Amino acid sequence: MKNVTIKDVARVAGVSPSTVSRVISDSQRISKKTKKLVRKTMKELGYHQNAIARSLVTKKTNTIGLVMARPTQEAFANPFFSEIIQGIAVVTQKKHYNLILSSTGDYHEEQEETIKLIRNRRVDGVILMASRSNDELINQLLEAEFPFVLIGRSPEYQGIPIVNNDNIKAVYDTVIYLFKKNYQDIIALSGPREYIVSQDRALGYQKALAEHAHKNQRIIYIDDFTYEDGYQGTLKFLESNREPFDAILAFDDMIALGALRAVQDYGFKVPRDIGIVGFNDDPMISYLRPALTTVKIPINKMGKEAAEMLINILNNEDYQGEEIILPTELVIRETLQ
Template sequence: MSVTIKDVAKKAGVSPSTVSRVLSNHPRISRETSRRVKDIMEELGYHPNIMAKSLVSKTTESICVILPKPAEELFLNLFFMELIRGIVAQANRAGYDVLISSGGNEKEEVEAVSRLLHGRRVDGAILLYSRQDDPVVNFLKTHDYPFVLVGRSDSYPDILSVDTDNVQAAYDATRHLIAQGHERIGFVSGPPNLVVSKDRLEGYNRALSDCGIAMRKDWIVEGEFLQDSGYRAMSFFMNLPERPTALVIVDDIVSFGVLRGLHELGYKVPEDVSIISFNNISLTELSTPPLSSVDIGIYNLGYTASQALIQNIRHDGSSVLPNRYVIPHRLMIRESSMYSMPRSL
């Protein structure tokens, strides 16, 4: 015979309604009571009926994370792994489960989100990317579903979002290279439809302009957030009649491809080309040479996104919640950009 909520309540010396409140993480239940009830649940082997609970409470206590690409490609970039780690840590703390959803293209992403939300399998969604004219964002806005965007939206500046000031971050990274004496600075960008690519390119351009350095379109290369994009960019840059002496690179993973390409072509970092990138993933300190990178607080981005979404799901409308959170960044300067007298290439 299965254990019921009444059995747990009797054993713990509380009412069945108290057990229900423990299951829903009600804020008025003390930690001591919550711990005692949960210990009894474990002792008796009690498992709540999630489907029945969902019907009564009208909440699934689950959120979904929408991946921007097929998972097998996405997980090649440690940025997303660290982001998801932060999301899951906060969701678990709040008593929420996390579902992962992905699609091969924008249409499949919208279909996946529609199934999850129309089918009431999740209470809200986290988008790990920000695209211009994003159909997923449009769908969520149209149907008034709770969601949070990691990044910012040009189309909907008022939506709930968690971001780094990527314009300022790229500005600071570029000014660092200028302070080292560089004037011939290139930029390795990401996909042009992503807002993060646009913002980091804008910060790069502003820094050059403020220092009286002309921006050169032939020193800007677009690609994906993959090593191969950085590798291909080096074949392009190093075949130019006049080459950059320094590079701002949109992502650490792309930088590893840049390092590989430069090494195969016989160039040294930072003696021939100084580089600085973004995200400060754990491998940046282990590369040869160690990479200068902008730490954007990846874990905090994920943690705050999860916290903001769940807070909005539970919000009763009695107060006004903020709709934008900005995680501070900092430059982590290492050997790859510390060369103040670059020689002519």
């Protein structure tokens, strides 16, 4: 069945399409008699406003923006992003909100795309997937008083709405567990250092080693949270390193899988020679052999909580958001003895 358009309504009502548009936006320039006629015609024809037309009246689009500073193929190659987006989508669908997903090449494009979404009134609020040191995008959103929720945390901006886990404590507890299992020389394998999540996890690692008089702290920073970067970063370390080590703590499961392949290609046995721990507990990780020991983060729930919070902010003037910290759990599998 053909969708009824503004032109159809105008033709039947005997008015111009611009008059119908003004009735939709409740313009004061249109008489009550004409408004009544047009609205009656809209009802009879079964005309339904699209999201853009509705926004002219309500100033709301019922749409949430989600912008990622990475190309689409890279984002969905890491299960973390698909899992968190799934959590967000469950809530937006339930609450009758649309979700605009925009992937960009880098951080500067992320800023530009987010500002474009706001200026064009395409979204009512945005969910930020990660934060960096001195994050200018957060500053711009705060100055514009535009609703947002951050998945992660920002050390420069206290009191903003966030959903996170305690990355410092999670890594600290994991390193302590490794010490108790007689692992002594632990390498940390991290994503880019500009991300707050990388910094927090590095702090947890450094804190645990410092408290146990381990002076040899070794953190390897790689280009991204990907399998290939984990593989190449670990190979480089193995080729240049002359000091022994018995465990790798990777700050992401995809990095951990790359490291696992690298140490195996180098002739080591896991977990006999080297233990490996990942981070996130991505789906399918438990089905690999050896199955990866990892820190479980409730990724899907983080997405749900962020979407719930943002929609609550949008619909409740007295609610400014809050800080939600979700628990983590070390899941022991086959890559540790």
